[in-house]
Amino acid sequence: MTTELEARALHLLQTVFGYPAFRGQQADIVNHVASGGDALVLMPTGGGKSLCYQIPALLREGVGVVISPLIALMQDQVDALEEVGVRAAFLNSTQTFEETLRIERLVRTGEIDLVYVAPERLMTQRCLDLFEDSRISLFAIDEAHCVSQWGHDFRPEYIRLSILHERFPDVPRIALTATADQQTRDEIAHRLQLDDARKFVSSFDRPNIRYSIVEKTTGRKQLLDFITTEHPGDSGIVYCLSRKKVEETADFLNENGIRAMAYHAGMEYAKRAENQARFLREENIVMVATIAFGMGIDKPDVRFVCHLDLPKSIEGYYQETGRAGRDGMPASAWMAYGLQDVVLQRRMIDESEADETFKRVLGVKLDAMLGLCETLSCRRMRLLDYFGEASGPCGNCDTCLIPPVSFDATVPVQKLLSTIYRVDQRFAAGHVIDVLRGVQTDRIGQWHHDALSVFGIGNDRSEQEWRAIVRQTIALGLITVDHEAYSSLKLTDAARPVLKGGQKVQLRQYQKPVKPKRAFASSSKGYEEMELSKSEQAIFDKLRWWRVETARAHGVPAYVVFQDATLREIAKVKPTSLDQLRGVTGVGEKKLVSYGDEIVGIINEML
Structure with a gap:
């Protein structure tokens, strides 16, 4: 009752x-x-x-x-x-x-x-x-x-x-x-x-967000390809770790025809506030930012959130990707991630001034983040499991749409561990991979590493494949990066049973990036993408132009007038009277009084 x-x-x-x-x-x-x-x-x-x-x-x-x-x-x-x-x-x-x-x-x-x-x-x-x-x-x-x-x-x-x-x-x-x-x-x-x-x-699931994590190769070029093919003309956020990278990425996007702005704590407050206001109040803008930008961002029509650097934790990743698709419409969370990200994040933890307990917590959180990146199963399942929520495969992440291939990587990992040991655990990943692949360089010759028994034992794999193996082996805790010794790779105690053949290792097979089919999950996943007919799309476009002018006149962001989801529903319902408009989601009594006559007028004009 x-x-x-x-x-x-x-x-x-x-x-x-x-x-x-x-x-x-x-x-x-x-x-x-x-x-x-x-x-x-x-x-x-x-x-x-x-x-x-x-x-x-x-x-x-x-x-x-x-x-x-x-x-x-x-x-x-x-x-x-x-x-x-x-x-x-x-x-x-x-x-x-x-x-x-x-x-x-x-x-x-x-x-x-x-x-x-x-x-x-x-x-x-x-x-x-x-x-x-x-x-x-x-x-x-x-x-x-x-x-x-x-x-x-x-x-x-x-x-x-x-x-x-x-x-x-x-x-x-x-x-x-x-x-x-x-x-x-x-x-x-x-x-x-x-x-x-x-x-x-409540459930932590955001079924309208598609999660994708790709092997980082060209970084900014991959980002540009993603935006131009998946989200042309959409509003989005791109997160980078450093202020310098934020500036460079925003410049790169602008040079390639995408309206982008920078945001980081090193900018003057007035400029930062101006860029944030423009992002909130205008459409089709990409904000490139450090994590200084974002908390409480209410813009509902952010269609994508991208990461060009690895977040420190799953909480941070979830919080940042959660700024996409607040209106319930389909959105994307895309990340490019590589070996250097793992090395950098480990170094940041090691070099931080935090006490050992706090560093341990940061390490555990980073391990969970790496687990999400390297998982062979559904990413959403892994994400929700972190927050204590059980779920099944979502059908709307990259590992569900294009399932990764796992393989018995015991022998390649043994070759990697042996090579690290043979070079006295004093060299970084690039040098170790050159030894494995038998690449003759001045540095290899200088250290006589071409005379080692391990020189060239991994020449059956490309540099990218070996980088993927190194990255996953670090994620598994078999090797670590010593930042006080020029990022040299070192074996951990956990590597011993693998080297001795007493423990097998399963890894994710390196695959060249493949673009997933552009098809969002059905409404059974908890949301519905409103497909508009040609005439409905025309009404929707007209309403959006009206909203831009109205928001400008009122000095408020466009979504404060009406969200896209409301305009889409109006385009489908086509209300020709105030009573019909009253039933549309997002139209309360005040907005009915403020805007009702204009909206009904637009609908009647276009029918």
């Missing part, structure tokens, strides 16, 4: 936000928090986390306080709420003193529904006093994984958020994140004093 609270929540969902029904655990979370309960919510990007605190804030007396780590995104979050008729504002360092006073007055008098603050601002005495003098409906801690020192995005100021429990014991708190393994979840609950909070863990 539906309670009055549940009925009010559903009414808000339909009339304000324009959605017909709650998804997954949303209804349970909303009811729990609106009733005064604390919650820890793990929900994938695009799963509708925001509604889990926005609707309870509207249902409860007082102002909802949202703690968000990125002030650069607060304006867009507030714009999106104002577009649907919710009274929202933010408090951050970009405002004038007069504007700050005005917002503080609205909070004190309760003339506002939601206010966004950064954790640093929240911790000021002025802000804490403001909230103690006001009626607060709830505290929402977004991107809660930032509290974890073991996580991929640690922010020291998040640890102090336990003060909310101490100073506001009667105000419900909801902590939300899209990425957390069990260790990180436990740490979030402990540090935020949410041990007794109800835990809501």
Whole structure:
């Protein structure tokens, strides 16, 4: 039996936000928090986390306080709420003193529904006093994984958020994140004093994302081929490890006809903010960035996320790829990965100033990431298993679409290990491979390595094949890279049984890159790609042009007006009256009033 609270929540969902029904655990979370309960919510990007605190804030007396780590995104979050008729504002360092006073007055008098603050601002005495003098409906801690020192995005100021429990014991708190393994979840609950909070863990699966990891050969050229063949004209994000590589990759894409911008922490703040605003507000732009870019990115129509360097952990990879396809439409997560990535990440861990315990944790996380890259099974299964979720083959990743071939690599690995031993474990991968393949170089002659018994014993394989074998052997922990000795390869204790013939080794067969068939999985996988007829496509294109002009006039990102998914549904439904438009997902009452006549006019004009 539906309670009055549940009925009010559903009414808000339909009339304000324009959605017909709650998804997954949303209804349970909303009811729990609106009733005064604390919650820890793990929900994938695009799963509708925001509604889990926005609707309870509207249902409860007082102002909802949202703690968000990125002030650069607060304006867009507030714009999106104002577009649907919710009274929202933010408090951050970009405002004038007069504007700050005005917002503080609205909070004190309760003339506002939601206010966004950064954790640093929240911790000021002025802000804490403001909230103690006001009626607060709830505290929402977004991107809660930032509290974890073991996580991929640690922010020291998040640890102090336990003060909310101490100073506001009667105000419900909801902590939300899209990425957390069990260790990180436990740490979030402990540090935020949410041990007794109800835990809501949704599926981590993003069935609309196709995961692909390819052998890195030409890097940027592979990226260009991927974008031009798979996602021409689409918005996307490309992640690189260094600032220099970000700049070079953005320049390369621009030189080859793709609109690209750079984003990294070394840029001036104003330029960084300008590029982020352009990416959010314009279409068909590729953002090339370090991991400094991305947390909380709300742009729903990012069609691809690419990695030109190996992420440090599966959490980081999942968080970054999760920025693709937030609208539920098909999207791609593509990575080019090679031996140098493994060597570089190992070196970064070894050379970091962290203590040995922390280095060990980083090593375990990197090993899990390498396992995902080298898996012979479904990538999605491996990804979900990391977060403790069982699943079957997805049919929508590269290993499902083009199954890799495994082979008994015991003899080649023995040859590799023997060669490393014979060159006294003093040389890097390139030199070892030259010895294996019998390549005569000045360096080989200088060290008389052409006289070794192992010289040329691997000449039946190409350099790329041997690089793949070296990379996988490092991933298996049979060899390691000594960064203090010019990245020389060294044997580990685990190599001994393989060398002695007591342990077999299965590896992934090197295959030249093959482009998978461009066919996304069916709606049985949890989403549906809306194929449009020629006439529907014409309506959709017209609506998108209208949206661009409307967004520009309102000074907001295009997706704040309507998401692509909503425009597609309008193109299929072809509503010729406001009543017909009212039933379309994403069209709430405020947007019906604001834009309904124009949209109906466009439809009638094109029919």
